[in-house]
Amino acid sequence: xxxxxxxxxxxxxxxxxxxxxxxxxxxxxxxxxxxxxxxxxxxxxxxxxxxxxxxxxxxxxxxxxxxxxxxxxxxxxxxxxxxxxxxxxxxxxxxxxxxxxxxxxxxxxxxxxxxxxxxxxxxxxxxxxxxxxxxxxxxxxxxxxxxxxxxxxxxxxxxxxxxxxxxxxxxxxxxxxxxxxxxxxxxxxxxxxxxxxxxxxxxxxxxxxxxxxxxxxxxxxxxxxxxxxxxxxxxxxxxxxxxxxxxxxxxxxxxxxxxxxxxxxxxxxxxxxxxxxxxxxxxxxxxxxxxxxxxxxxxxxxxxxxxxxxxxxxxxxxxxxxxxxxxxxx
Numbered sequence: 001x002x003x004x005x006x007x008x009x010x011x012x013x014x015x016x017x018x019x020x021x022x023x024x025x026x027x028x029x030x031x032x033x034x035x036x037x038x039x040x041x042x043x044x045x046x047x048x049x050x051x052x053x054x055x056x057x058x059x060x061x062x063x064x065x066x067x068x069x070x071x072x073x074x075x076x077x078x079x080x081x082x083x084x085x086x087x088x089x090x091x092x093x094x095x096x097x098x099x100x101x102x103x104x105x106x107x108x109x110x111x112x113x114x115x116x117x118x119x120x121x122x123x124x125x126x127x128x129x130x131x132x133x134x135x136x137x138x139x140x141x142x143x144x145x146x147x148x149x150x151x152x153x154x155x156x157x158x159x160x161x162x163x164x165x166x167x168x169x170x171x172x173x174x175x176x177x178x179x180x181x182x183x184x185x186x187x188x189x190x191x192x193x194x195x196x197x198x199x200x201x202x203x204x205x206x207x208x209x210x211x212x213x214x215x216x217x218x219x220x221x222x223x224x225x226x227x228x229x230x231x232x233x234x235x236x237x238x239x240x241x242x243x244x245x246x247x248x249x250x251x252x253x254x255x256x257x258x259x260x261x262x263x264x265x266x267x268x269x270x271x272x273x274x275x276x277x278x279x280x281x282x283x284x285x286x287x288x289x290x291x292x293x294x295x296x297x298x299x300x301x302x303x304x305x306x307x308x309x310x311x312x313x314x315x316x317x318x319x320x321x322x323x324x325x326x327x328x329x330x
Contacts (some may be wrong), residue, residue: 019287025044065114088119134140276304
């Protein structure tokens, strides 16, 4: 069995596995038909723990809280809770009410307290804003997050998909006020979508933020599970309109073909090649890997030991063409 690798989350002293288990697929199928219920989900946490993964990423909006409850059950099963790094997120709607969404002080604080209860823990290791909120002053959001850190309800703060200027603005506001700063960026980044290389990744490297990319396998596009022109092969693809918005460029398939070519020559899976490329990118801490089959985790862990040659990297990167922004607006 491959040995898990660990690294620091940006410039912090926090040690995380080089893969994070994404928990969007665990909760209740009432939210999305491809989501696994609690009993079906727990084996995935056990396999992740067996592989040495200590980094779990969820969000309050996943299954409208049920995902956090499943993560809470998994935490209780783990024999060494102190070694786990629990990350969750706040922003997206949890109900129809006007205060059940966004990044107001009210929703951020209430959201954190609700997440703590669902997770069954006293402190969230990494509390992330799921997106930036254009309707709330950034000072209000950042002060609320700092309040949670000072209260001991949160240890570290993270941000997710946004423009580089917004992240830099937030870092500047926090620094000027002596507030806890973001230490990580959870962004959309993979071989099919590399626009983050323009500004966001250089900014994170310069400012010492860890990078934990979501959709590292482009919703299955980079695993070979989807065929050119067919977006309904997998159960998730059949019910994932968002994926079709993220990956709608016909030229994306040229990248997929390059991944398949390198994988075939190496005698490994396409997923291993795509993850190995991402793990080798500057600033990348831990891709967030989702799994609905146990072998998905085994494949992801094998990618840690796959070292791509410069000519293989060049082959993988050559077909890429610039994209419009995917994964956030503004």
